[in-house]
Amino acid sequence: MNVRFLLVGCCACALTAMACGGAAVPQDALTAAQADVKGAEVGGAAENPQAMLHLKLAKDQIDEAQKLIKDNDNEQAARTLDRAQADAELALSLAKAAKAQGEASEASDQVGQLKKQINK
Amino acid sequence: MIKPRLSIRSAFAALVCLALVPSLAACGAAIPPSELVDARTAYKRAAAGPATQLAPAQLDTAKQALDNAEKQFASDGPNQKTKDIAYVAERRAEIAEAEAAREGADRQRSKADKDFKSTEMEGLAKTKDQLEAERRAREQTKAEADRNRERSADEIARSKDEINKTKAELATEKAARAEAEKKAAAAMASLQEIAKVKEEARGVVITLSGSVLFATGKSDLLPIAKDKLTEVAKALKDQGFKSLLVEGHTDSRGKAADNDKLSLKRAEAVRDHLLTQGIPADKIRAEGLGSTRPVAENDTAEGRANNRRVEIIVTPEK
Numbered sequence: 001m002n003v004r005f006l007l008v009g010c011c012a013c014a015l016t017a018m019a020c021g022g023a024a025v026p027q028d029a030l031t032a033a034q035a036d037v038k039g040a041e042v043g044g045a046a047e048n049p050q051a052m053l054h055l056k057l058a059k060d061q062i063d064e065a066q067k068l069i070k071d072n073d074n075e076q077a078a079r080t081l082d083r084a085q086a087d088a089e090l091a092l093s094l095a096k097a098a099k100a101q102g103e104a105s106e107a108s109d110q111v112g113q114l115k116k117q118i119n120k
Numbered sequence: 121m122i123k124p125r126l127s128i129r130s131a132f133a134a135l136v137c138l139a140l141v142p143s144l145a146a147c148g149a150a151i152p153p154s155e156l157v158d159a160r161t162a163y164k165r166a167a168a169g170p171a172t173q174l175a176p177a178q179l180d181t182a183k184q185a186l187d188n189a190e191k192q193f194a195s196d197g198p199n200q201k202t203k204d205i206a207y208v209a210e211r212r213a214e215i216a217e218a219e220a221a222r223e224g225a226d227r228q229r230s231k232a233d234k235d236f237k238s239t240e241m242e243g244l245a246k247t248k249d250q251l252e253a254e255r256r257a258r259e260q261t262k263a264e265a266d267r268n269r270e271r272s273a274d275e276i277a278r279s280k281d282e283i284n285k286t287k288a289e290l291a292t293e294k295a296a297r298a299e300a301e302k303k304a305a306a307a308m309a310s311l312q313e314i315a316k317v318k319e320e321a322r323g324v325v326i327t328l329s330g331s332v333l334f335a336t337g338k339s340d341l342l343p344i345a346k347d348k349l350t351e352v353a354k355a356l357k358d359q360g361f362k363s364l365l366v367e368g369h370t371d372s373r374g375k376a377a378d379n380d381k382l383s384l385k386r387a388e389a390v391r392d393h394l395l396t397q398g399i400p401a402d403k404i405r406a407e408g409l410g411s412t413r414p415v416a417e418n419d420t421a422e423g424r425a426n427n428r429r430v431e432i433i434v435t436p437e438k
Binding site for chain 2: 094
């Protein structure tokens, strides 16, 4: 009687696990995505409209991934975190590019001003 | 008869439709999701842009991401997993573009920095050149001022020398004039010792008595007369004069014509002796006036003696 009960219990657990997709909680991916968001913020993503858009997308996707984790849909959560990480990385790249372009433009202006000053 | 034919056709059409439905369904599975379409477009754009040169590693990552998406699409069709992987692939392509833009800007900035430095150096060199030119100009101005000052000093010194020279010349001249005046005074004094000297409107008149100069009725100078005339000549030369007129005068005895002749001869004798003493010929002339201009009465012997005379009229230098 006890042995039969145990066997039924185990089968039930296995079935439950199968229903959950069987994937582990993507904790590393979550941490990485959050770190990338932080990095993008520090990198000045909030100062550039395009970068800010992707930063928001990344944050929203992290929120969504966390909900999916709660719902035990870890596989979709992992892919959503991949998306979030890609957006966070893009936000940082855009912020850096904008900053570099601003600096390059400023440097060119300074050269122009200096030349003008010299040739006065 | 017609109805059954129609129903057969309808049945055939229904069969064809039934056969097509699964194949249409299969075609629907081949339509890529918008995420994959976007990812392809993004990669194509990135690969055609500067990312090939400026962000090759990121572009390669984007390519791998797109390949994954394509594989996923080929095996599973347009499901959520395909969409998610394609979404990431699109972002990878965009990241490659952004990194290329950043690298491009960084290079532009490096070039601008180099340009700034070289321009700065150029500016410094130019400023240095300008300063050098200004310094040279200042030195030139100073040198010119120094030269002018030296020239001025020289001119002042020269002017001083000239003034001193003029002063010296004036002093010398003054001394010479004093000397000449002294000589003239001495000459006049010595003349007065040997002859009567008086100043008249026509000049200084030196009167030599006829008895001192000539024997009665003669026109040859006596030896003593020559000595006296030599002294007179010396005194005249010392004093200086413009011209001399030697006039011979007689008393009224005898014929006037004889007297005229005698007086001229005597005047000429005196002139000739003065010429031998260095009086220039163009400055002296002789006239015989006979008894026409007596200075005393011819009644007395003394008066006649005074009338017999030779006068030398001296026109002084102006």
